[in-house]
Amino acid sequence: MPSKAPKIKTKVKSREEQRDNSLQAVVLADSYETRFRPFSHERPKCLLPLANTPLIEYTLEFLAHVGVEDIFIYSGAHSDQVEEYINASKWKLPTSPFKSLSLFRSDATSAGDALRDLDNRDLIKGDFLLISGDVVANIAIEPALTSHRARREKDKSAIMTMILREATVNHRAQVTSHKPVFVIDLTNDRCLHYEEARSSAGQGRHVTLEPDLLSMHSEIELRDDLFDCHIDICTPDVLGLWSDNFDYQSIRTGFLFGVLKDYELNGKTVHTHIMNDGYAARVRSLRAYAAVSKDVLSRWTYPLCPDSNHVPGHRYRYHKNGTYQENHVTTGKSSRFRGRCVLGQGTAIGEDVTVSESSLGRDCHVGKDALIEGSYIWDNVVVGDGSTLRHAIIAGGVVIGKDCTIESGAMISYDVQIPDNTTISGSSKLTWSSLASKAVTERMNNPICIEEGKYHRSTSDSDDHSDASNASNRIFQNQQASVSDSSVSTMKSDESDFERTEDRSRRASLFSETSDEAATNRDFHIEATASILDGLQKDDLPEDINLELTAFRMTVDASQHEIRRAVVAAFMKRIANLEASGTGAREAVHRVFSRYRIIVERLLFDKGTREKPDQVDFMLCVQRELLSRSNAGSLLLFVAKETYDLELIEEDGILQWWPDIRSRHGNMANIRGLTEQFITFLQEAEEDDESEEEEDDDNE
Numbered sequence: 001m002p003s004k005a006p007k008i009k010t011k012v013k014s015r016e017e018q019r020d021n022s023l024q025a026v027v028l029a030d031s032y033e034t035r036f037r038p039f040s041h042e043r044p045k046c047l048l049p050l051a052n053t054p055l056i057e058y059t060l061e062f063l064a065h066v067g068v069e070d071i072f073i074y075s076g077a078h079s080d081q082v083e084e085y086i087n088a089s090k091w092k093l094p095t096s097p098f099k100s101l102s103l104f105r106s107d108a109t110s111a112g113d114a115l116r117d118l119d120n121r122d123l124i125k126g127d128f129l130l131i132s133g134d135v136v137a138n139i140a141i142e143p144a145l146t147s148h149r150a151r152r153e154k155d156k157s158a159i160m161t162m163i164l165r166e167a168t169v170n171h172r173a174q175v176t177s178h179k180p181v182f183v184i185d186l187t188n189d190r191c192l193h194y195e196e197a198r199s200s201a202g203q204g205r206h207v208t209l210e211p212d213l214l215s216m217h218s219e220i221e222l223r224d225d226l227f228d229c230h231i232d233i234c235t236p237d238v239l240g241l242w243s244d245n246f247d248y249q250s251i252r253t254g255f256l257f258g259v260l261k262d263y264e265l266n267g268k269t270v271h272t273h274i275m276n277d278g279y280a281a282r283v284r285s286l287r288a289y290a291a292v293s294k295d296v297l298s299r300w301t302y303p304l305c306p307d308s309n310h311v312p313g314h315r316y317r318y319h320k321n322g323t324y325q326e327n328h329v330t331t332g333k334s335s336r337f338r339g340r341c342v343l344g345q346g347t348a349i350g351e352d353v354t355v356s357e358s359s360l361g362r363d364c365h366v367g368k369d370a371l372i373e374g375s376y377i378w379d380n381v382v383v384g385d386g387s388t389l390r391h392a393i394i395a396g397g398v399v400i401g402k403d404c405t406i407e408s409g410a411m412i413s414y415d416v417q418i419p420d421n422t423t424i425s426g427s428s429k430l431t432w433s434s435l436a437s438k439a440v441t442e443r444m445n446n447p448i449c450i451e452e453g454k455y456h457r458s459t460s461d462s463d464d465h466s467d468a469s470n471a472s473n474r475i476f477q478n479q480q481a482s483v484s485d486s487s488v489s490t491m492k493s494d495e496s497d498f499e500r501t502e503d504r505s506r507r508a509s510l511f512s513e514t515s516d517e518a519a520t521n522r523d524f525h526i527e528a529t530a531s532i533l534d535g536l537q538k539d540d541l542p543e544d545i546n547l548e549l550t551a552f553r554m555t556v557d558a559s560q561h562e563i564r565r566a567v568v569a570a571f572m573k574r575i576a577n578l579e580a581s582g583t584g585a586r587e588a589v590h591r592v593f594s595r596y597r598i599i600v601e602r603l604l605f606d607k608g609t610r611e612k613p614d615q616v617d618f619m620l621c622v623q624r625e626l627l628s629r630s631n632a633g634s635l636l637l638f639v640a641k642e643t644y645d646l647e648l649i650e651e652d653g654i655l656q657w658w659p660d661i662r663s664r665h666g667n668m669a670n671i672r673g674l675t676e677q678f679i680t681f682l683q684e685a686e687e688d689d690e691s692e693e694e695e696d697d698d699n700e
Contacts, residue, residue, distance in 0.1 A: 022069050022070070022126065023066075023067060023068050023069060023070075023126075023127065023128070023129065023145070024068065024069070024070040024071075024072065024124060024125075024126070024127075024128040024129070025063050025068040025070070025071050025072070025128060025129040025130075025131060026072045026074065026115075026118060026124075026128055026129070026130050026131070027056070027059060027060075027063075027071060027072070027073045027074065027131055027132075027133050028074050028111055028114060028130075028131070028132050028133060029044065029046040029056060029073050029074060029075040029076070029082055029133040030044065030045070030046070030074065030075060030076030030077055030106075030108075030114075030133075031045050031132065031133075031134060031284070032076065032108075032109060032110050032111055032250075033284070034526050034527075035284065035285050035286060036048065036286065036289075037429070038411060038413040038429050038430070038431035039393070039395055039411070039413055039414075040077065041413065041431055042078075042413065042414050042431075042432075043078060043081065043414075044075065044076075044077055044078040044079075044081055044082050045077075045133075045134060046059075046075075046082065046133035046134060047078075047081060047082065047085055049361060049378055049379075050136070050283060050289065050292060050293055050296065051293055051296045051297055051305075051306055051324075051342055051359055052306060052314075052316075052342055052344050052359060052361050052362070052378075053306065053310070053311055053314070054085070054311070055133065055134045055136075055283060056082075056085075056133045056134075057310060057311055058135065058136040058137075058301075058304055059131060059132070059133050059134065059135050059136075060091055061304055061310050062131075062135065062136075062137045062138065062304075063098075063129070063131070064097040064098065065138070066129075066140070066141045066142070068098065068129060069098060069099045069100075070098065070099055070100045070101075070102075071091075071098050071100070071101040071102070072102050072104065072118065072123060073086065073101070073102070073103045073104065073133070074104050074106050074108070074114040074117075074118070075103060075104070075105055075106065076106055076107070076108055076109075076114070079105040079106070080105075082103065083103055083105065086101070086103055089312075090311075090312050102123075104117070104118075104121075109530075110249040110250065111249065111250055111251050112242055112246075112248045112249040112250070112254060112255070113249075115130075115238075115239055115242040116239075116242050116243050116246070118239060119239035119240065119242060119243045120243070124236050124239060125236070126235075126236070127145075127148070127149070127152075127233060127234065127235055128233075128234055128236075129141075129231060129232070129233060129234070130231075130232040130234050130238070130251070131230060131231050131232070132230045132282055132284075134282055134283040134284065135229065135230060135231060135280070135281070135282050135283075136279070136280070136281055136282075136283065136292050136295075136296065136301055136304060137229060137231065137278070137279060137280035137281070137301075138278050138279050138280075138301055138302065138303065138304055139163070139165070139229075139275055139277075139278030139279065139280045140278065141163060141231070141233075143273070143275075144161060144163050144233060144273035144275070145233060147161065147189075147271075147273055148161040148233045148271070148273070151188075151271060152235065155269070157267050157268050157269050158235075158268075158269050158270075158271055159234065159235045159237040159238050159241070159259075159268045159269070159270065160232055160233065160234050160235070160238055160270045160271070161232065161233040161270075161271045161272065161273050162191065162228070162231075162232050162256075162270065162271070162272050162273070163229050163231040163232070163233070163273050163275065163280070164182065164223075164226040164227065164228060164229065164272055164273070164274045164275070165226065165227040165229055165274070165275050165276075165278070165279075165280045165281075166225065166226060166227075166274060166275065166276045167225060167226065167227045179196070179224045180194070180195075180196055180224070180226065180228045180252070181193075181194070181195045181196070181222065181223070181224045182194060182222075182223045182224075182226060182272060183209065183213070183220055183221070183222050183223075184220065184221050184222075184223060184272055185217050185219065185220055186219040186220065186221055187217075187218070187219055188271070189271045189272050189273065189274075190269050190270070190271050190272075191256075191260065191270045191271060191272050192213055192217060192220060192260065193209060193210075193213060193260060194252060194256050194257055194260055195208070195257075196252070196253065223274075226274065227280060227281055228252070228282070229280035229281065229282065230251070230282045230284075231280065232251075233273075237268065238255075241255070241259060241266065241268065242255065245258060247551060256270060279295065279300050279301045281295070286393070286411075289376070289393075290374075290376070290391075293359065293376060294340070294357070297324070297340035297341070297342060297359070298340055305318075305324075306318075306324040306342050307324055314326070315327050315345065316342070321337055322337070322339060322340045322341065323337050323340070323341045323342065323343060324340075324341070324342040324343070325342075325343045326343065326344055326345035326346075326347075326362070327345055328345050328346050329343045329344075329345065329346070329347050329348075329349075330347070330348040330349065331343075331348075331349040331353075332349055332350050332351035332352065332353060332368070333351065334351045334352045335349045335350070335351065335352065335353040335354070335355070336353070336354045336355070337355050337356070338354070338355070338356035338357070339356050339357040340357060341355050341356070341357065341358055341359065341360075342359040342360070343360050344360060344361045344362035344363070344364065344379065345362045345363070346362050346363040346364075347360050347361070347362065347363065347364040347365070347366075348364075348365050348366070349366045350366055350367045350368035350369075350370065350385070351368045351369075352368055352369045353366050353367075353368065353369065353370045353371070353372070354370075354371050354372070354373075355372045355373075356372070356373050356374065357373065357374045358372045358373065358374060358375045358376065358377065359376050359377065360372075360377045360381070361377060361378040361379035361380070361381065361396065362379045362380070363379060363380050364377055364379070364380065364381045364382070364383070365381075365382050365383070366383045367383060367384045367385035367386070367387070367402065368385050368386075369385055369386045370383050370384070370385065370386060370387050370388070370389075371387075371388045371389070371390075372389045373388075373389065373390045373391065374390060374391040375389045375390065375391060375392045375393070375394065375406075376392075376393045376394070377389075377394045378394065378395050378396040379396040379397075380396050380397050381394050381395075381396065381397070381398045381399075381400070382398070382399045382400065383400045384400055384401045384402035384403070384404060384420065385402045385403070386402055386403040387400050387401070387402065387403060387404040387405070387406070388404070388405050388406065389406040390406070390407060390408050391408040391409060392406045392407070392408065392409070392410040392411070392412070392424075393410075393411050393412070394406070394412050395412060395413045395414045395415075395416075396414055396415075397414050397415040398412050398413075398414070398415065398416050398417070398418070399416075399417045399418065400412075400418045401417075401418050401419050401420035401421070401422060402420045402421070403420060403421050404418055404420065404421065404422045404423070404424070405422075405423040405424070406418075406424045407423070407424060407425050407426040407428075408426045409426035409427065410424045410425065410426055410427075410428045410429075410430075411428070411429045411430070412424070412428075412429075412430045413429070413430060413431035413432065414431070414432060415432055416430045416431065416432060524558055524562060524566075525562065525565060525566055525569070528549070528553075528558070528562075528563070528566035529566045529569040529570045529573070530570075531548060531549070532545060532549060532566060532567060532570035532599075533570040533573050533574060535548065536570060536571070536574040536592070536596065537574065537577070542595070542596045542597075542598045542599055543598070545596070545599060546598065546599055546602060549563065549566075549567075549599070560603065560605075560614070561617055561621075563603060564603050564614075564617055564618050564621050565621045565625075567599060567600065567603060568618065568621040568622050568625050569621075569625055571592050571593070571596070572622070572625045572626065572629075572635075574588075574592050575588045575589055575592055575635070576629070578591065578592070585631060585634055585635055585638060586634075586638050589635065589638040589639055589642050590638075590642055593639070593642045593643060593646060593648070594642075594646060597646050597648060600618070600643070600648045601648060603618065604618065604648070604649075606653075607650065610652075611656070612650065612652055612653035612656050612657075615649050615650065615653030615654075615656070615657065616653060616656050616657045616660055618643075618649065619640070619643075619649065619653070619654070619657040619663070620657065620660070620662055620663060622636065622639050623636060623663060623668055623671065623672075624668065626671060627667055627668070627671065632671040633671045633672075633673055633674040633675070634674060636671050636672070636674070636675050637674045637675045637678060640654060640675050640678060641678055644682075651682055651685075654679070654682060655679070655682060655683065658675075658679050
């Protein structure tokens with residue numbers, strides 16, 4: 001009997017080792033960002049097609065390839081669609097390579113919220129991969145896993161290993177506006193500092209390092225040529241740190257930056273594993289979407305290519321002319337294909353059509369003499385005869401009429417109909433969806449109509465826009481997206497999500513190099529506005545909202561103008577909410593500004609000075625935010641009077657704002673009429689004061 005004991009002990013040990021070496025993965029199916037609007041209003045980003053395959057399929061194929069056994073998917077927006085897709089996919093079949101796949105429907109608004117929820121569930125027992133649901137990769141992670149585990153055996157404070165990929169500085173998928181910069185200790189691959197270096201007009205990028213960092217480490221390397229694959233090997237300690245720090249929201253600028261900065265407090269280290277072969281990229285932005293699409297069609301991601309047919313039902317074959325085609329594709333004899341293209345099942349291409357560097361989904365129909373260049377067209381799209389599409393994204397069910405022109409950078413969301421002989425500018429985002437304050441509601445009942453360059457509802461009963469409920473269904477004019485006036489998630493912005501690309505050459509890219517920076521600025525505006533508005537709606541203390549806003553500003557290094565703009569947007573949204581509930585406009589303005597005057601006060605630094613740039617900027621933000629409101633003139637007057645009565649905006653501030661050219665230019669001038677009488681009153685009062693002072697001087 002004693003001789004059998006060692007065998008039992010050895011067997012138990014083997015099972016423990018097997019359990020410790022099993023790999024779990026956490027997939028964040030929601031990016032918690034807004035770069036893919038308007039499409040993500042109606043579909044979750046992880047289900048948007050890239051080369052006619054849903055994004056999350058690339059991520060799950062990668063995880064299956066590297067040997068992950070247990071998958072935890074966290075979905076946020078449109079969780080019902082994600083759940084329906086996953087349950088019907090091959091990943092839930094008995095033949096799935098995963099031992100288990102669990103999907104959690106979450107109302108988290110950030111990666112931090114999702115990971116804190118995961119920590120509370122106590123499901124993670126060992127090392128796990130943390131990955132976004134929009135990653136396309138074919139790399140082998142075994143070397144990184146081996147290094148991570150060996151390091152962990154020696155040092156329990158090593159809690160995370162980031163997998164990074166070497167790339168040329170000018171690679172098309174590389175972020176150009178705010179490149180991630182990693183400062184690495186070459187002796188142990190430890191990441192010492194992380195920063196997203198942003199470029200400004202006329203200035204280069206710069207990184208700020210603590211002097212102690214240089215003196216304490218003999219060999220360091222500063223790298224800005226690395227793809228951040230957003231594939232992290234983590235220990236359960238990582239989740240504990242998320243739970244201990246509720247201010248961590250994003251994985252890199254929040255968690256990573258905080259852990260590195262607070263090393264002396266928590267004693268935890270993060271390391272890197274840099275790979276120089278294989279492919280890995282995250283489809284984080286629209287620019288990245290275009291770049292990764294080209295890489296997939298160019299077979300850099302093999303075996304993750306269309307002709308691998310990973311999705312059940314796909315039947316793609318690769319042809320010598322560089323196209324991937326499914327069965328039952330019809331092409332005209334005189335049609336031409338240039339570069340890499342993909343054509344889905346049932347798609348029909350007419351005569352004399354030119355398609356270059358583009359993808360078309362299933363059951364698309366392209367009329368004769370059309371030109372499609374560098375564009376991404378999803379399922380069931382109709383393109384009329386003679387129409388031209390360059391570097392655009394067209395979602396499913398869109399109908400484009402005859403002889404239309406869709407310019408570079410245009411984004412047309414699901415089921416929009418474009419009449420014949422229409423030009424859609426590159427700054428346009430068209431969508432059916434009408435948004436409530438925090439969720440997508442039902443589609444509007446009437447199709448989009450385009451007339452004289454302005455987008456509006458096609459019904460004749462929409463003439464009266466004074467009612468707040470009508471405002472929520474109105475489509476923005478002047479080539480803005482069709483969104484709700486009362487929606488936090490779709491702020492009307494001076495900055496587009498991407499810079500318009502001019503067609504100076506046939507090689508024009510879908511998005512300019514500044515697209516990521518513009519998108520980041522817009523993301524900050526949307527997120528900051530949502531945070532402020534949430535506090536206003538909950539009737540939080542002004543001090544609490546101010547504290548949260550200050551912390552948010554420091555995290556992203558936002559300018560004072562960006563903060564003022566977000567505060568104004570939130571205030572105007574709150575006023576709109578009060579009006580919709582039956583409160584008069586004047587009373588709504590008074591309630592919001594009087595209750596939260598301290599927030600505005602701390603945004604204005606020119607009190608007592610001769611020039612009032614901050615106060616002028618604040619009033620310009622108000623004026624600009626009101627442009628889409630049906631009662632903009634009244635609201636502008638009420639805000640001007642209220643801020644003056646509360647001594648938030650001084651008389652000189654009002655009088656310097658009024659003649660400012662920005663206030664009098666274009667549409668801004670159209671809403672000034674009712675405020676003019678108030679300005680005249682202030683001007684006359686100032687003249688009376690000056691006259692009285694002169695009389696006093698004469699008497700003396």
